[in-house]
Each structure stands twice: as C-alpha cells, then as structure tokens.
Amino acid sequence: MIQQTISRPFHGGIHPPEHKHLSNQAPLRTAPLPEEVVLSLVQHAGRIAEPIVQVGDRVQTGQLLAGCQSGTGACIHASISGEVIAIEPRPMAHPSGLTAPSIVIRSDGQDSRWPWPTLPDWQQASDQQLLAQLEHAGLVGLGGATFPTWIKLEGARKHGIRTLIINAAECEPYITADDLLMRSRPEALLEGIALLERLLQPEQLLLGIEDNKPEALQAIAQAIAGHALESRLKACVLPTRYPSGGEKQLIQLLTGQEVPSGKLPIDLGILCQNVGTLVALRDAVVLGQPLIERVVTLTGQAVRNPGNWLVRLGTPISQLLQLAEADPEQAERLIVGGPMMGFNLDSDQYHVTKGMNCLLLTTAEELPLPGPEQPCIRCGRCEDACPVRLLPQQLYFYAAGGAFDKAEQQQLADCIECGACAWVCPSEIPLVQYYRHAKDQLIRKRADARKADLAKLRFEARKARLEREEQEKETKRRARAEAAAKMAAAKRAASETAENPTPAPATAAATTTATPAPAAENTASAPPTAAAASGSLDDKQLKQLKIARAAAAVAVKKAEKTLANLHTTPDATPEQIQEQQQRVEAAQQQLARAEQRLQDAEQADAATSQEPDR
Ligand code: SF4
Ligand code: SF4
Structure with missing residues (x-):
C-alpha cells in the first residue's frame, strides 16, 4: 500500500483534547442481544420508511420491516427475531426531542435469520446483481450523516467518479468506533473498498486517516499485502486536526481541490465513503446481511468500562450504559456523538439508531456545561477557527437578530455545524444553536412560500374554472334557444305543408332544420x-x-x-x-x-x- 503523509492544512480547525485513549484500549466487543428493540422509522435522511408488518407478526433477524420507494430513503430491518408488539410513536434520540413512528420487537431469544441471498463470490456476479443486493440492505452513511448509500451510489454511477475517498479520519474527540472497526476487520474493509471500486471504476483510491490511529493503519497495511488493492490504494496520513473528517475538508486535504459553495463532491468527480459504511456494504453483499447492527463507542469519565461494542439497532441506551458500567453519581451529561457535533439526551430512555456512533457520559469537571452567554467582543477567533471560511460572528448577529435572509446571503448553508467557532468563543456563545435555529427558520419560510404559491395557484385555477363553466352554460343556453326557434319554424313549416298539399322537397326541409355540427x-x-x-x-x-x-x-x-x-x-x-x-x-x-x-x-x-x- 502506498502511504503518504499529508502536511498541507485546511483553513481553520482546532485541536481539542482527544480523549480517544479512554475507549480505544479494549478490543471490539459484541453487546448481548437485547430483549426488546425499538426501531425508529426515521433513521436516515429522506422519507419516513413505511411499515409492511403488523402487530402480532413474528419476524426473523434481517427481515424487512419497513420499506421506502426507491431513491427516497432507506429500508428498516428486524435487528432481532421475535414478535412485533407495537407500531407506535416513540421518543427519538434527536436534538428535536420529537417522537417518531417506531416498530417494537420483543425477542424470542433465537436470533433466527431471514434467508437473504449471499454473494461470497461477488467477483463473478454482474453489476446488476450487486446493485440489487445493495438496494434493499438499508445502508446509510454510518459516519453520522445517515444519507442513504444506495442513492449516493446511484448518483455516483450516473455521474462518473474519478476519485473514491475512504474516510477513516474519525476526527471528533472521544469517538473510536471506526478506529476499532479498522483494527478488527481490515479484510472486510478492503473487500468493501474493492466492491465499490468494481461498481464505480474510479481512477484513484485514497484513504484519509489521522495520525492518531497507527494501529488501524498497521492492520490495514498487513491485510492488504498480496491483495488486489495493494498497488491501488493510497493511504494518506493526516495531522490530527478537527474537523479533518468533514467531507469538504478531507477532499481538500487529499486532493488539494476545494468543493465550491453550493456544489457537491460528486460535481468534482469525487465520492467519499466512511469505513463503517464500507464494511456494512461488504456484509450486505457477502453475508447477505442488511444493516441491523453497528459499532458504538461507549465512553466518558462517568463510565467505568469504556470501549466499543457491536450493537443491534434499536437496543435500549440504558442497556448499553449498564454494559459500560455507567456511574450515575458521576454522570453529568449524556451526549449522542462527540462533544463537538453531538447533542444532549435528557435521559437514557432512547434507542440505538443507524447514525449513533458514540454515547458519551461525562462528569461535571470533564465537560462542564457552558457558562452564561456573554456579548460578542468581536475578537475574531471564531473566524480563524472556521474550516469553511465563513464569518461566524456575522452569522451570529444575523441569526440572533432574526435577519435570516442576510445570514443566508452570508453562506449559512455552507456551515457544517462543526462547532469549532463555539469551542474557541471566549464569550461562550452557543453559536451552532443560533445557526441551527436560523436554518430551521429558513426551511420553514421556504415551506410557507411554497404553500402560499400552491394556494394562489389553486385559487386562480378555481376562478378560471368557474368563469369557463359560466361561459359554457351561456353558450349552451344560446344554443338551446336557437334550436327551439328552429324547431318552432320547422313545426310551422310542417303545419303549412299539411294545409297546403303541394309537396315540398324533403331534403331541403332537412337541410334547413339541421344545425351544422x-x-x-x-x-x-x-x-x-x-x-x-x-x-x-x-x-x-x-x-x-x-x-x-x-x-x-x-x-x-x-x-x-x-x-x-x-x-x-x-x-x-x-x-x-x-x-x-x-x-x-x-x-x-x-x-x-x-x-x-x-x-x-x-x-x-x-x-x-x-x-x-x-
Ligand atoms: S469568538 Fe465569540 S466573541 Fe469572538 S468574535 Fe466570535 S462570536 Fe464574537
Ligand atoms: S459551526 Fe459553522 S460557522 Fe462555526 S466553525 Fe463550523 S462551519 Fe464555521
């Protein structure tokens, strides 16, 4: 494998304490089967999946529970075998705190598998066979974005890809799920890369990994010896700097290209895939296993047994905290994700979803709650830290003042919500919350404008229809009056004929009475x-x-x-x-x-x- 150390920086970024050692010391473990799982139907970007099972149905592990029309979302599969005991709204582990329709399964303890087809010799299979295998596997980006993989692949195949980037940066502090996955299953990762290479035919394969994961890099280097990818895959070792794993930042680090505002990597012929997604993709093809489990990092100083576990989707978070030996006396904050981009949970009564890569239970000293917000002193530190070259303080002023349109003009949409600006802000302003609020308001405004357009269109269409109907009625009224007059004339002519025996030419009478049509x-x-x-x-x-x-x-x-x-x-x-x-x-x-x-x-x-x- 070709290895290269990247020294070129991206703009901004920060280097917060890593805390990765807490969870990357123990090997990857498998969590026990849960007695009950709650599978949210909103675990991906796109439309809500639609259930195809009913309460009382018995299901097997891997069986399809809820589907999505092709190209609109991702399917949901049973992560354990057992009985569907409810289909109802349940609290969703999401910053909104809303509920989401969910399917609840009570385990039968058997973990009996649904017989999905397997393709261990996928090299002999056609592209169509491989794509068909992947289409219904319910894969999403496991790095956190949860964008349906199938849609991304379809777009990449249509557009054509020159560079396939494997995102192994895992730059957020505390999280080590990808690190442990690479150490434990490097062969599966390589097979996933080979599969994607086969489907996309890129010119180059680049793997971006931060220099704080030497064990993972070594595991890949050993596994690739003699592999078909050995001379193809280039591992680019990056300096540890947050957020090097951001898609646009990683592309810039690895290729020197900047993805312009409003554009996507695919517009430059580049596709990024997270290592977890590639392993899941390989398992879907080779083992015939849809996405029913993922690696979750359980960490923080308020757990006594931190580490990484392979966890079935829908597992209760409370069960995982027990596994990690959480200390309720010490626990101050429970965060889904890392300290930079994660969000707080108000309790452990939630369940694992496809995008949940980490549960962080911190003590009060470890990650203190932010102090009271102070006025902005225009120090400019946020601007220096922003990896997207935005003006965070300006965005903050617009968002706080309700000038959402102006924030939009300042490229608010390009903000990746990495939190680097808030991390360095001496005034402890929760900047990302302001940006999220502004983005929500803009989405709402666009939705309202669309509704108003539709209402106007409906009103105009109705008005036009009523006018047209009135016109048609009038035309018919006139036609009837005209016909009646002609009929009366014909009757008169007939009675005159009866009184006058001189025969009149029949064709002439018919011609005068018939209305031309x-x-x-x-x-x-x-x-x-x-x-x-x-x-x-x-x-x-x-x-x-x-x-x-x-x-x-x-x-x-x-x-x-x-x-x-x-x-x-x-x-x-x-x-x-x-x-x-x-x-x-x-x-x-x-x-x-x-x-x-x-x-x-x-x-x-x-x-x-x-x-x-x-
Ligand atoms: S870092 Fe905070 S105080 Fe400084 S300019 Fe940015 S928002 Fe203002
Ligand atoms: S959260 Fe947005 S504005 Fe702040 S540093 Fe990240 S990209 Fe820039």
Whole structure:
C-alpha cells in the first residue's frame, strides 16, 4: 500500500483534547442481544420508511420491516427475531426531542435469520446483481450523516467518479468506533473498498486517516499485502486536526481541490465513503446481511468500562450504559456523538439508531456545561477557527437578530455545524444553536412560500374554472334557444305543408332544420349533419355520439381526480399542478364538443322525424 503523509492544512480547525485513549484500549466487543428493540422509522435522511408488518407478526433477524420507494430513503430491518408488539410513536434520540413512528420487537431469544441471498463470490456476479443486493440492505452513511448509500451510489454511477475517498479520519474527540472497526476487520474493509471500486471504476483510491490511529493503519497495511488493492490504494496520513473528517475538508486535504459553495463532491468527480459504511456494504453483499447492527463507542469519565461494542439497532441506551458500567453519581451529561457535533439526551430512555456512533457520559469537571452567554467582543477567533471560511460572528448577529435572509446571503448553508467557532468563543456563545435555529427558520419560510404559491395557484385555477363553466352554460343556453326557434319554424313549416298539399322537397326541409355540427371524432363513422341532411341519421350513429360523450366525461373526471390528488400531495410542484390543470381544461373542452355534436345530431334527428310522410 502506498502511504503518504499529508502536511498541507485546511483553513481553520482546532485541536481539542482527544480523549480517544479512554475507549480505544479494549478490543471490539459484541453487546448481548437485547430483549426488546425499538426501531425508529426515521433513521436516515429522506422519507419516513413505511411499515409492511403488523402487530402480532413474528419476524426473523434481517427481515424487512419497513420499506421506502426507491431513491427516497432507506429500508428498516428486524435487528432481532421475535414478535412485533407495537407500531407506535416513540421518543427519538434527536436534538428535536420529537417522537417518531417506531416498530417494537420483543425477542424470542433465537436470533433466527431471514434467508437473504449471499454473494461470497461477488467477483463473478454482474453489476446488476450487486446493485440489487445493495438496494434493499438499508445502508446509510454510518459516519453520522445517515444519507442513504444506495442513492449516493446511484448518483455516483450516473455521474462518473474519478476519485473514491475512504474516510477513516474519525476526527471528533472521544469517538473510536471506526478506529476499532479498522483494527478488527481490515479484510472486510478492503473487500468493501474493492466492491465499490468494481461498481464505480474510479481512477484513484485514497484513504484519509489521522495520525492518531497507527494501529488501524498497521492492520490495514498487513491485510492488504498480496491483495488486489495493494498497488491501488493510497493511504494518506493526516495531522490530527478537527474537523479533518468533514467531507469538504478531507477532499481538500487529499486532493488539494476545494468543493465550491453550493456544489457537491460528486460535481468534482469525487465520492467519499466512511469505513463503517464500507464494511456494512461488504456484509450486505457477502453475508447477505442488511444493516441491523453497528459499532458504538461507549465512553466518558462517568463510565467505568469504556470501549466499543457491536450493537443491534434499536437496543435500549440504558442497556448499553449498564454494559459500560455507567456511574450515575458521576454522570453529568449524556451526549449522542462527540462533544463537538453531538447533542444532549435528557435521559437514557432512547434507542440505538443507524447514525449513533458514540454515547458519551461525562462528569461535571470533564465537560462542564457552558457558562452564561456573554456579548460578542468581536475578537475574531471564531473566524480563524472556521474550516469553511465563513464569518461566524456575522452569522451570529444575523441569526440572533432574526435577519435570516442576510445570514443566508452570508453562506449559512455552507456551515457544517462543526462547532469549532463555539469551542474557541471566549464569550461562550452557543453559536451552532443560533445557526441551527436560523436554518430551521429558513426551511420553514421556504415551506410557507411554497404553500402560499400552491394556494394562489389553486385559487386562480378555481376562478378560471368557474368563469369557463359560466361561459359554457351561456353558450349552451344560446344554443338551446336557437334550436327551439328552429324547431318552432320547422313545426310551422310542417303545419303549412299539411294545409297546403303541394309537396315540398324533403331534403331541403332537412337541410334547413339541421344545425351544422363538426365531424364526430373517432367514434362516428359519418358526420351526423350529413346523415341528418340526407334523412338517414340512424340509431347506430346516435349511439356512437353518446359513447363519445360518455368517454369524454370519464376523461374529465379522471383528470380532475388527478388534479385533486396533486393538490394534496406535499411534493407536487406548481409546474405539475399547472400542467394537470391544462389537461383538465383540454378534457373539458373535448367534452363540450362531444355534447354539442350529440345535441346537434339529436335536434337534426328530431326535426327529420317530424317531416311529413313523402
Ligand atoms: S469568538 Fe465569540 S466573541 Fe469572538 S468574535 Fe466570535 S462570536 Fe464574537
Ligand atoms: S459551526 Fe459553522 S460557522 Fe462555526 S466553525 Fe463550523 S462551519 Fe464555521
């Protein structure tokens, strides 16, 4: 394996105390099977998964519990075998503190496996077989972003990738889940890399790892000897500096390229994958195991037995804290993730999710709660620390003052919420909380604007429909009056004929009483007007016109129903609604024409039938 030490820095960054030694001394262990798991249906970026099981169903480990339409989220699988005992909202380990729909399984203690297909000789399998195996594995980015891996892969294959970056930086203090995974399963990691290389065909493979993980690097170096990747994979050893594992920072460190604001790595032909995700990807293909477990670091000075455990998803956090021998007397804060990007939990009554890489239980001295917020003294330290070259103090002023649009203009969206600015702020301003609040407000504002646009569109469409209906009614009224006048004239002519025995030419009478109608579309074989004029309009032709009118009426109903559905679909765009509105109008016009033709033909027929016998 080629190794390179990277010395080029990225802008800003900090080096807080690492505290990694607490949890990286013991080997990776496997947590006991939980008696009950709570699997949230919101464990990934994207749409909520939809349950396909019911309360009372017996399920096996790995069985699909909830699915997502392709390209919209990630599936959820049973992490233990047993019985589904509830499908209901449960508290979600998330900064919002909200509940999420969840599936609860009580274990039968068997851990019997769902028979997923395996592909141990995946080198012989086609790309389509591999992709099909991965599509339903429920994989997400295990570094914390929880973006569905399948969607990322699809995009990368469509776009084409030049560089595949394996993110082994794990730069956040305390967390050692990836470190221990690399030490314990380097062969699985290499197989995961080889699989992705096969699917994406990148020109280069780069692995970025901080220099505080020599054991992991050595394990990979040993495993790669004689491996097909030996001459392909380049390990880039980075100086330990937070947040070197941020996607854009890692890309800059490894390739020297900066991902421009508003762009994605894929726009530069680069894809980053976390080591945990690659091992899970390998297990999905080779073992046929969907994502049902992950490595979680249990650490902090308030636990007596820190380390890393392979944990089934949905396991109660309280059970893990027991495993790590948490000391309730000492515990001050329980954090999901690390001290920089993590969030506090108010209790241990939550459950492990796909994105949960660490549980940190700290003492009051170890990680004191921030002191009272002081005014900004414009010292500029936050600006020096920001790895994205933002102006954190300016963003703070805008966010605190409610000037969210201005914060947006200052590239608030580029903020990766790394917390480096807040870490160095002498005024103890919780800067990231201000940024999150501003981002939430902007999302809400955009959603409100979209709702208002839709409401306006609906109002205008309704107004146009009412006007059109009124116009159509008026046209029909006029047509009826005209037809009645013609009918009266025909009657008068008929009675005059009866009084006057001189025969009048029948065709002339028919021609004067029949209202000209446009040719019937598709259904009538001959124009009814011509038939009426010749006195030969028969039942068959009238029937065809009636069928044409009925078909046009059905088409209108269908189009209106689709439009109504679009109005209640949150994802429907104004363009889609407008397009459907036009379809409705076209169908209504078609119906009006069909009705008019039928009416004309019926009147012509009636007039013809009233002619005196020749
Ligand atoms: S570090 Fe804190 S006090 Fe200093 S400029 Fe930034 S926000 Fe203001
Ligand atoms: S949290 Fe945002 S503003 Fe603060 S340092 Fe990180 S990227 Fe910059």
